[in-house]
Amino acid sequence: MTTIFDVPIQAFLGQLLIGLINGSFYAMLSLGLAIIFGMLKIINFAHGAQYMIGAFAGYLLLATLGIGYWPALILAPLIVGLVSALIERLALSRLYNLDHLYGLLFTFGLALALEGAFRYFYGSSGQPYAVPKELAGGYNLGFMFLPKYRAWVVLASLVICIASWRLIEKTKLGAYLRAATENPTLVRTFGINVPLLLTFTYGMGAALAGLAGMLAAPIYQVSPLMGSNLIIVVFAVVVVGGMGSILGAILTGYMLGILEGLTKVFYPEASNIVIFVIMAIVLLVRPAGLMGRDAG
Amino acid sequence: MNSQTRIVTTKRPALRLETLLIGVGVLALVLAPFYFYPIFIMKVLCFALFACAFNLLLGYTGILSFGHAAFFGGGAYFTAHAVKEWGLTPELGILVGVAGAALLGLVIGFLAIRRQGIYSTMITLALSQMFFFFCLQAPFTHGEDGIQNIPRGRLFGLLDLAEPLYMYFFVLTVFLAGLLVIWRVIHSPYGMILRSIRENENRAISLGYSVARYKLGAFVMSAALAGLAGGLKALVFQFATLTDVSWQMSGEVVLMTLLGGIGTLIGPAFGAALVTGLGNYFATSELPVTLVTGVIFMVCVLVFRRGMIGEFYASRLGRRLTRRDDED
Numbered sequence: 001m002t003t004i005f006d007v008p009i010q011a012f013l014g015q016l017l018i019g020l021i022n023g024s025f026y027a028m029l030s031l032g033l034a035i036i037f038g039m040l041k042i043i044n045f046a047h048g049a050q051y052m053i054g055a056f057a058g059y060l061l062l063a064t065l066g067i068g069y070w071p072a073l074i075l076a077p078l079i080v081g082l083v084s085a086l087i088e089r090l091a092l093s094r095l096y097n098l099d100h101l102y103g104l105l106f107t108f109g110l111a112l113a114l115e116g117a118f119r120y121f122y123g124s125s126g127q128p129y130a131v132p133k134e135l136a137g138g139y140n141l142g143f144m145f146l147p148k149y150r151a152w153v154v155l156a157s158l159v160i161c162i163a164s165w166r167l168i169e170k171t172k173l174g175a176y177l178r179a180a181t182e183n184p185t186l187v188r189t190f191g192i193n194v195p196l197l198l199t200f201t202y203g204m205g206a207a208l209a210g211l212a213g214m215l216a217a218p219i220y221q222v223s224p225l226m227g228s229n230l231i232i233v234v235f236a237v238v239v240v241g242g243m244g245s246i247l248g249a250i251l252t253g254y255m256l257g258i259l260e261g262l263t264k265v266f267y268p269e270a271s272n273i274v275i276f277v278i279m280a281i282v283l284l285v286r287p288a289g290l291m292g293r294d295a296g
Numbered sequence: 297m298n299s300q301t302r303i304v305t306t307k308r309p310a311l312r313l314e315t316l317l318i319g320v321g322v323l324a325l326v327l328a329p330f331y332f333y334p335i336f337i338m339k340v341l342c343f344a345l346f347a348c349a350f351n352l353l354l355g356y357t358g359i360l361s362f363g364h365a366a367f368f369g370g371g372a373y374f375t376a377h378a379v380k381e382w383g384l385t386p387e388l389g390i391l392v393g394v395a396g397a398a399l400l401g402l403v404i405g406f407l408a409i410r411r412q413g414i415y416s417t418m419i420t421l422a423l424s425q426m427f428f429f430f431c432l433q434a435p436f437t438h439g440e441d442g443i444q445n446i447p448r449g450r451l452f453g454l455l456d457l458a459e460p461l462y463m464y465f466f467v468l469t470v471f472l473a474g475l476l477v478i479w480r481v482i483h484s485p486y487g488m489i490l491r492s493i494r495e496n497e498n499r500a501i502s503l504g505y506s507v508a509r510y511k512l513g514a515f516v517m518s519a520a521l522a523g524l525a526g527g528l529k530a531l532v533f534q535f536a537t538l539t540d541v542s543w544q545m546s547g548e549v550v551l552m553t554l555l556g557g558i559g560t561l562i563g564p565a566f567g568a569a570l571v572t573g574l575g576n577y578f579a580t581s582e583l584p585v586t587l588v589t590g591v592i593f594m595v596c597v598l599v600f601r602r603g604m605i606g607e608f609y610a611s612r613l614g615r616r617l618t619r620r621d622d623e624d
Contacts, residue, residue, distance in 0.1 A: 043414055091598060100414045101360045102597050105554065108547055109593025116587025232543060236422040243415060269433060276426035280407055283419060287410045 019261015024157035027253025032208035034249035042103035048227025054213025069132035080210025085203030118224035126221025242292020342529040347552040347564030349521030355559030358494030363424025369541030371523025372530035390527040397523020405515030442537030557603030
């Protein structure tokens with residue numbers, strides 16, 4: 001049997017794939033966090049809950065209305081985005097003039113309440129969500145077995161990340177967003193509706209989390225707590241990547257996911273903490289993060 | 297920077313009112329075990345000390361730590377281990393817990409204060425989560441089981457703390473001592489510098505204070521006191537588990553402080569009593585506690601940012617009482 005550093009190559013590649021899958025979710029989630037933080041200067045603690053609701057929306061659409069995977073892939077993020085935009089309008093927008101910490105605390109409360117509510121109605125145990133039949137099965141690559149759905153997730157997340165990044169860096173809407181981040185007052189004097197832009201941004205960031213949740217539903221089980229432990233890892237990813245940097249968030253997401261997978265092969269005990277260790281090292285060497293601009 | 301809007305300052309005239317409130321509170325606490333279930337009050341006292349320690353950092357230095365569970369739960373684990381495995385007396389066991397928590401605070405604080413504001417909050421959260429995973433895997437914590445059947449032992453080798461009333465007054469004494477330390481710190485020149493950092497960090501730097509050292513000092517002190525609270529809790533309940541180091545616990549202490557009044561000496565203690573009481577009440581009901589705490593959190597942030605004690609100081613009665621003190 002072929003081995004790499006005394007590890008069977010199958011195990012190595014298997015963990016690499018798991019790492020890549022996790023990395024895809026880290027990237028999508030940290031991207032949404034970075035977008036929201038860039039505009040609203042709010043750390044969206046509810047991001048994990050929004051991810052969970054995305055998965056639940058898909059599950060409920062199927063269970064109650066019989067709406068399958070592909071329509072749900074569009075509907076679930078839309079639902080999460082709209083609900084979140086409403087919350088931004090009603091509550092979050094009142095906190096912009098205060099210290100940023102209040103935004104964090106509010107979204108933290110929101111996350112707790114949402115998770116509690118879903119636990120109350122659906123229990124703590126996970127609900128299975130079947131892989132759509134178009135993506136069932138897998139490819140035998142000779143040296144390992146690659147489930148189709150996992151390949152799809154990696155591909156989809158790459159497309160989503162690149163599309164969002166292009167949207168912000170290259171389009172007119174993206175230019176407005178970036179301008180409003182730099183100087184909201186000035187952008188307002190040009191007649192651009194900044195509050196609406198903020199609502200849109202929050203909705204979009206949350207929808208990205210919902211989309212990630214929908215993609216995750218067939219891989220992990222749909223459970224109320226699926227987002228709560230993930231979100232802290234994603235925070236660490238964002239700190240490593242550099243808080244304001246969208247590209248940094250995406251790249252760091254993939255990188256750390258893969259690194260975590262590899263740690264599972266070579267030193268399983270440390271796999272839970274490797275991302276946090278890297279965060280500590282990055283903070284010591286480069287406090288602004290790998291791709292961050294300011295050292296605020 | 298608009299951080300000035302965040303915290304309600306208690307001005308010096310409030311001091312005498314605070315002393316009065318504390319006097320009434322102490323009297324009530326001395327009488328309480330004869331009327332209420334002592335274990336519950338001890339639980340409240342432990343969390344109250346924890347919240348006050350946390351507030352030393354948030355309310356008086358302006359650093360929001362989202363990882364204080366690491367110090368609280370860490371203190372509980374260290375004390376539990378020292379008392380159970382090494383056979384130390386309770387007071388020495390608690391000292392071990394405090395020292396361990398202070399050391400943790402030194403490490404986490406050192407990294408956290410490399411960034412400001414929201415960034416340092418996220419760093420504390422991530423590092424405390426790292427400590428959580430460490431506790432999950434380290435052999436001495438016994439993983440999911442936690443450390444159980446911790447003997448309360450004999451205080452100074454004399455008083456048997458298995459006796460509920462002895463234990464109660466031991467906890468009360470430690471709580472008051474902890475509060476006294478916090479009071480002493482915030483009313484010292486050192487505490488004034490901490491407040492100046494909270495109000496305007498750049499100005500404090502320009503005045504020549506080495507802000508990083510002051511922040512780290514406050515961080516370590518806060519962590520040590522949180523460890524003291526954790527060690528006490530381990531002795532009261534005779535177990536130490538992963539719940540105490542989880543990030544939900546870090547969130548809970550933020551809620552206690554927010555609810556009671558950020559930047560008031562005794563506000564967090566009231567907040568702790570309320571949150572603990574609510575937790576006990578909803579533990580038996582069908583409704584998940586997180587749902588209730590989450591909603592309270594949101595409401596507090598939106599409309600009740602001053603907290604109970606902060607609102608009281610700002611109310612007509614509170615203003616009148618503090619003004620009268622002023623004239624004295």
